[in-house]
Amino acid sequence: MSQYTLSRQRILEALRAAFEPLPYVYAMWEGGAASFDRVDDWSDIDLQVDVEDERVDEVMALAERSLIELSPLELKFALPQPTWHGHAQTFFWLRDAGPYLLVDFVVMKHNNMVKFLEREIHGERRVHFDKAGVTDVPPIDPGEFSRQLTHRLETLRVTFPLFQSLVSKELNRGNAIEAIAYYQGHTLRPLLEVLRMWYSPYHYNFHSRYVYYELPAEVVQRLEGFFFIGSAAELAARQQQSESWFWEIVALLDARFSA
Incomplete structure (x- = not known):
């Protein structure tokens, strides 16, 4: 039995509950292991949200508050801006989730079209909500x-x-x-x-x-x-x-x- 009490599902449910009601958060989806149906005990959470361009910092702060309500933070690291991919990205290690269940959280501006959603490359993303068809991308030519x-x-x-x-x-x-x-x-x-x-x-x-x-x-x-x-x-x-x-x-x- 794991010594860590906070589950993957609980983290995802809390973040969805925080973001889905907000009119300026358009979509939330998982990538990484989830998009290739390979989640196991060592998988982290690769989570992306698509938001109004001017709301990036606000959404990142809300994510941190929502996570702290679940567990104290062990460590946090935000990629310095500008990031290589053009989005805001922060890694959260929650004490009660353990070192493997990191939350790799990316906030994407709605008008940035580079969202790493091509199925052929990034797999079948696990969509939690999508109000604006953000995750509907055409096949690669x-x-x-x-x-x-x-x-x-x-x-x-x-x-x-x-x-x-x-x-x-x-x-x-x-x-x-x-x-x-x-x-x-x-x-x-x-x-x-x-x-x-x-x-x-x-x-x-x-x-x-x-x-x-x-x-x-x-x-x-x-x-x-x-x-x-x-x-x-x-x-x-x-x-x-x-x-x-x-x-x-x-x-x-x-x-x-x-x-």
Whole structure:
């Protein structure tokens, strides 16, 4: 039995009760694990609300008050403005909910059209209320998305070989820590990107996120050997193997896109 008394459902009910009656709050929905039907004991709450543009601060303050009525706050962190996505975002750790059931709360201006609602990418959002059709978004244009992928593939075709020397030169210098950092960023990340283009293209830029759910088990098992490395000598070998695997997948993608 959990030592924490505050449930996911209770938090969501309290926030919905606070926001739904307000005429300037147009919609509230969950993303993250909920939108992929993968909520478990370790899932946080990824919650978004759409509000009148000038009410963002007011709504964020109301969210905090509503949460404090449920439990004292253990920690809170608000992303500094301007955020990378253009919205207000605060993380709340409620003492009585525990460290896993964080509330990742995002307040979106109604006139900001970037709301991360595309089903193909962000899953089937769990809508708590929607008074203005905010969550009704059209499907992604497959032709445009294919062009986006091919453009990115052309970039990787240049940048992947260009930066492999960053890994090998640090190995040659005996700087294993720097070498593995470059390997993570310039070898594994693009390898994962092309693998995801092949197996789960709508998440091609998600890096390692969801790989255990979206890539074949044998691919994930093989990838683990490229992530868990025990020595500089093994790193050198894995880099060479990564390069071979990268170009193997690029050839498959070239055949797919030219068909």
